[in-house]
Amino acid sequence: MNKNLYQIDLPEEIPLRERLSRISPTFIKETFLLLVALICLFPLMWMISTSLKSTSEAFTSYSLIPKAWKFSNYMEAWRQADFARYFVNSLFYTVIVTLSVWIISSLGAYAFARLEIPGKKVIFYIIIGSLMVPIPGSFIQLYLLMNKYHLTDTRLGYMLPLISGGLATSIFIMKSFFEGIPKEFEEAARIDGCSKFGIFSKIMIPLSRPAWATVMIFTALATWNDYLWALIMFSRKERMPIQVGLQVFQGQYFTKYEMLMAGTAIAALPVILLYIVFQRHIIAGVMAGGIKG
């Protein structure tokens, strides 16, 4: 009886073409988007999965769920490869560079937005222009400069150019935000006898929190992820950041991928945590334009 009912609803003789056309475009779209989301996430899941397998299992089993759950890989990577040191180094560099970029770029952006300085427009265009004309080989000269002042292989020598490299974009973002703040706030403070620096630190900085939060997040991401400059700067392991440190897992002839993936996961973890906490901010920042993460 039931069977008949179904047949009335959906006769089997519907031609294939018509049946296909009944698949709604929305369904195709949603499936496609889900598939892309899966492609975004799968490599990360695969990284975690591999990092928890044994060497032989990593090369023989394609299951996403490890048989043995070898958390000891992480312990081993952390200890044996001196990963603790790299991790702490990276953390140190990221915090210092981010704070410095924040302070220097907000001071500068405030000057560009509000203060009367002869020639500031020219300076501003030179700084922004440097974003447009990348000279990818200028790291050589940077290296020679550091060498001249005996700053190669030092923390300071590593961080100074990273700070400088973060300035242009940060100034750009902060400046346009400062320009959007009504001038009345500052004038009121000036009448109350507030100094220029007082206006900057007590009024402009608190008001521009969304802008400098964006600046700090993206600077932190860029600093944590830097590879090229670290590669050039450091020959001694003690001061290397984690991105260069990952190389220790790359064997000359044979790579123990479960260890490499454990190391990679450790290197990716802080960035993913930062993203989870600040995802709204990051996405809004990119969609506002002008940021390359």
Place this chain on the structure above:
Amino acid sequence: MPTARSIRSKWQKVTDYLGNYLFLLPVVVFFSAFSLYPIIRTFHMSLYKWDGMAPVMEWVGLRNFRLIFTTDRIWWISMWNAVKFALLGVIIMQSFSLILAFMVDRGAKAAGFYKVVFYIPTILSAMVVGYIWKWIYDPYGGILNHLLSMIGLPHLTKAWLSDPSYSLISVSIASMWSGFGYSFLYFLAALKGISQEIYEAARVDGARSWQVLTRITLPMLRPVITVITILTILGAMQLFPLVAAMTNGGPGFSTQVPVMTIYTECFKNHNYGYAGAMSVIFGLILLVISLVQIEFSKRYTYY
């Protein structure tokens, strides 16, 4: 005779300016020393021959440039590879992220979820991306070949990174994976910025949906497409860490990229001046690409 008062007010103005300059001082110092100086110095260095050791650099005029243009095969291979990376990025990644942006803009079930997830690969470092994909591509334990055999395409399995015919496209796919989230968000923001009234006006005038797309949406998007194109080209041409993690330029020179050639020329072969000349050529090419793109977009913007 200036009065004491006018002198004082002038003096005050000077100290005022000096105070203002203090705000700008750190930026100027940092930027000149670590951004501007190296760029200028690169141009300067390109006219010399220097091994990094000799007390004096030897002036050679434009000889470095002549050598690069006439004899340096590896340099031009790496330039050509950079062009391929850029073209793949512009054609495949851009259209892909534009289509995704259209889909999400037209109302997807979980738009917020897609925005968050598509951007995840973008925040990862090139090394992280490179090592993960190297493992995915691995010919012995890699999941990609396994998946291909599983879905019945065993003839497509390959040694992705060690076959010179596929190494570049394989690296490029990893690079697109880690970059499309950015252009997707950028396109999505631009689509949201197009006012609904324009669409409604077009619909009232009886425009079909493909007419709306080709006559309204795409032309409105042109400035954004230009920006993304420039960024994609600049990014693809400056690829280095990802290649270092995945293939180190090999096999042969099939994935050798310009930054890598400059790096080798400088830090391995110690030809500082020669590497400087490469940087100058490369920088100028990048500049020309940006300018052409901007000009091109201006000429074809009708609104």
